[in-house]
Amino acid sequence: MAVGGTDEISAVLRRAVDTYLDHLTVERALAVNTLASYRRDLDRYVEWLAEAGVKDLADVSARDIAGHVAALRSGAPALSASSAARAASAVRGLHRFLLLEGLAPNDPSREVKPPSLPKRLPKALDVDQVARLLAVPDGSGPLGMRDRALLEFLYGTGARISEAVGIAIDDLDLTGRHGMVLLRGKGGKTRLVPMGSYARSALDAYLVRSRPALVTNGRGVPAVFLNARGGALSRQSAWTILRKSAVRAGLPVDGPTGVSPHTLRHSFATHLLDGGADIRVVQELLGHASVTTTQVYTLVTVDKLREVYATAHPRAR
Template sequence: MATAADAFERYLRMERGRSDHTIRAYRGDVDALLIHAVAEGYSSLAELDLGSLRRWLGEQNSAGLARSTLARRAATVRSFTAWALREEIIAVDPALRLKAPQREKSLPAVLQQQQLSRLLEGMGAAAQTGDPVAIRDLAMVELLYATGIRVGELTGLDLADVNRERRTVSVVGKGNKERVVPFGVPADAALGLWLNAARASLYKPHSGTALFLGQRGGRIDQRSVRTVVDRVFSSLADTSATGPHTLRHSAATHLLDGGADLRTVQEILGHSSLATTQLYTHVSVERLRDSYKTAHPRA
């Protein structure tokens, strides 16, 4: 079973081109399933049956795991057993009839445009002191909001990926799919300040071509970016939003609010399915409804 798990991980990396984060999540789910199977007395993958899979999910449900986590783990198992069937490791797929609880349909957190304006103005004032870290943080947040790219896509950027003349950035997203995303004048100004006046202060011989650098000179990591974003969000007294993904949600919602069509937003965000992008139309409708209730005398 451990050999099959290793082979599945190689398949995800080499054939499916999944990100390191996704591979870690899939491998963790598969390992948890196999530990459960061994505890139940199974000695090979071919012995797994639907009952064992259901008991595994049932135990996690009883432990209080979120429905979204259970749904993800069920999807991982279905992918794993379907792969094992194709590889002829098993003769029958035990997960064909495996179901998990429906995910909670919660709308993503979105900052209002006025909130983002206040946040960026505050960061801009800090950057004017000449502190290279403050300048870097401003450039990262401006670029995240301007483009709606994922935090992993931001940290993977190299200098050559940015075209300031055309104001575009080349991004490698999920599935190793590359896309070109535009950004605006404020993000370009922040990038120019970082590249021309601050990056050299953090540069070290091992920095290479990474666009954004950590305080030790290496490529900045996702955790550091999340820390930066959470810190600046905490300066806003009127939101509990956290994480760089809030900037992605906000960018998508504001694009739709401004009249962009769904296909354009889908291309910018790098969604493989238009259904994923349609979530943001619900966010816009909810905001419209809230404004209506607040403003209309007969709401």
């Protein structure tokens, strides 16, 4: 909210903000751009307080702060979820600082729940990147054939890594062109998922030409994916296989855009929705209890639609 004039904002509020920003500048050495963002957020906050008739920090209540936080998303202009969360964080930081410095009698922001950020997914790979990743295992030896089957299985079924390493021979049905697998998800829930012809072929090759050799090194465990000693492949080892393959494929493995244990699962869901799959079908394939969980993926495809529109339509720019 904006106020009619700057005189309506009390000197006490302005001095409190200046003191806090001086602290951030000298003691925390924040970047200039970060400080500028904090200044904008806190100027907006004291304007809100002034319009609400609050002239002293001792009079600020949790209700005042909650009202300001709510207005961040509903005002004109409304802030994005991430910007609103940052602004709320600046307000909480101000009140904590003032209490610690003895400049305010209490911290009313402790009673206010911060705005939640929308769940963010690791970036999905595009189809070409997936192809590069899946082509990395050479498939010539027992472990190479296992690695190729594992990666094809993860992308072909959308399974979590923990689900993939948990499947047993009896969970597979390799009849037909695509085949089916019984996956055991969170909470012990099971679901049947088709695996695609590429995953089926890679599994066929692994089960016939590779797994028997690995079994002889162990005690005949029923797990589909085995380690070099014949035991069940662990989740950590499966993640290592994925990470090493990503490095060899020239894909990032660190940072927010790096390949993660769930990258192929996210890519599976995104590519299905991009291809026109119904969200309820994708929900079933992923094993989500609620479609609201699956709807996170629709945000990714909407971004894709915007990108395509912006680059393809003659009057989009």
